[in-house]
Amino acid sequence: MADLFDSPSDTPVPDAPRPLADRLRPQSLGQVIGQEAVLGPDGPLGAMLAAGTLGSLILWGPPGVGKTTIARLLAAETDLHFVQISAIFSGVPELRKVFEAAKLRRRNGQGTLLFVDEIHRFNKAQQDGFLPHMEDGTILLVGATTENPSFELNAALLSRAQVMVLTRLSLADLERLAERAEHELKRQLPLTVQARDALLEMADGDGRALLNLIEQVMAWRVTGAPLDTEALTKRLMRRAAKYDKSGDEHYNLISALHKSVRGSDPDAALYWFARMLEGGEDPRFLARRITRMAVEDIGLADPQAQSVCLEAWQTYERLGSPEGELALAQALVYLALAPKSNAVYVAYKAARQLATKTGSAMPPAHILNAPTKLMEAQGYGAGYQYDHDAEDGFSGQNYFPDGVKRPVLYAPPERGFERELKKRVEYFAKLRSRRQGGPA
Structure with missing residues (x-):
């Protein structure tokens, strides 16, 4: 049995x-x-x-x-x-x-x-x-x-x-499979070279799908010249691209989209954007991720980038699909061609680590308010220098907790608008050193 x-x-x-x-x-x-x-x-x-x-x-x-x-x-x-x-x-x-x-x-x-x-x-x-x-x-x-x-x-x-x-089959792999099918069926596919290529692409890397398509084509009664691509696509529906909005393909494609923007490649960014839309992705998810790209990978190198994304998102909400998707595409191209900087992102993560490390360290007493006499007696606010009254509008006082060595968290690169911010950071660092008695 x-x-x-x-x-x-x-x-x-x-x-x-x-x-x-x-x-x-x-x-x-x-x-x-x-x-x-x-x-x-x-x-x-x-x-x-x-x-x-x-x-x-x-x-x-x-x-x-x-x-x-x-x-x-x-x-x-x-x-x-x-x-x-x-x-x-x-x-x-x-x-x-x-x-x-x-x-x-x-x-x-x-x-x-x-x-x-x-x-x-x-x-x-x-x-x-x-x-x-x-x-x-x-x-x-x-x-x-x-x-x-x-x-x-x-x-x-x-x-x-x-x-x-295991990987999806390449076009060369699918061609070998098609040849094997023709040998088994003892006849050639009744297709032009271009139509044959289109048939392989319809399979989308799936060998079983290709054999099913070949079986359909071989069942047709074709007399005369081989079918061209137009005739083939009229008789066959293109197989839907593999895309699971909650699975691996979702994360793979959004990763490809994000990295294409980071890599300043607008063509690749538009391609992956289109792939996700064709797969049925919610454009609002894409609007959210595009805005994140502006914050994470462009930052202050182009302060306008975030506004461009938010305006595109708002435009999509007003127009809906498919017209509103063009606004998202425009924002995507803008981001891809914008100067890139993650300096604020890096500084933010470093600040979070420092905050965790220093725990409950109090701010220095001179920058604490003293709304009561007891707090005043404890030294709250003593020695605070009002920056607007200082030379150059900058006192140079310390704002980190006592005992915490001043770190350098934000280091703007020489790109985009951050070139200007870098000059400002260096200017204030020099003034701070001078106010605190360091070398000019």
Whole structure:
């Protein structure tokens, strides 16, 4: 009798239709396309297999890059019984049955490779349930996830498994896959060169999606000249770009946008801005992040930048989409081309650290108000010099707590408006030294 949750037989029912993706499933790890960095002789998984030291794994990568296929082939390479479950459809009772079957199999001399698809969907208690069975060798766990394991998986589970990062397929990888499909189907795609390139781009790095698209194209009755790009796009809907507004892609793309602005590249900034909008991102989130860029990366090098962002945000609120998004795009270009400085940001963080370090140190007595006679008797306000009465409107007194050595927190660079601020900082530093009896 077959074990519970065993994978279906690889032997197809005679004459049963099989999807192209199933027909082209690799029969060895060497046939897997696009993951040479992991599976090659110098790759981490290739080295494990060569040394005969395969351990539990987490396969992290986007859809359609071969996670399930690799898990199946690993079981075949290591002579382990392959069992596949999905975290979407399985709970604790199902896991217990899987573990019991694996224990029985182990007593009979057969190991088990347990492949868990969407493993990040298991909660903490369910993830903890794998640990004892991984440690005593009942199972070799191979988990698959499209989400960042650092955020979605327990530290205890991650410490017992090695993360393998699988990457989206390149256009060259997809072309190899298309050629393999044509060989299997014994005919060429009825597309012009340009239309073929467009088909590969529609797959967006997903091999399974490409094979599904190829299957659709091959089912068309095309007579005469091959289809051009316009004819192809009329018959096929472009696959939506992978974008999860609360997941990795959200953070990856906003990071790319922010760093493009910091790197003074308006074209790249507009590209990532457009990618996020096309993915359905809330323009208000982008307005908020663009304003943060002005404060964090431009600061006083261009004091106008923050106002430009706030005005663009307000314009968006008044116009809405899609017209208001143009105002945000204008602000983005302004930021990318503005002089950059994080001097205030650095100074702010240093001030916070100093405040934490000095604790409850009191301000010096001379800058404390003395609203009562008792406080006056305690020396509050004694010796305070009113700056407007001083020469140059600057007394040069100390405003840090007694015993705290005066630090230099704000160090403006020679960029943008901060060139002028740097002159002012140096001017007051020289005056302060003179007022306090230092060298002129």
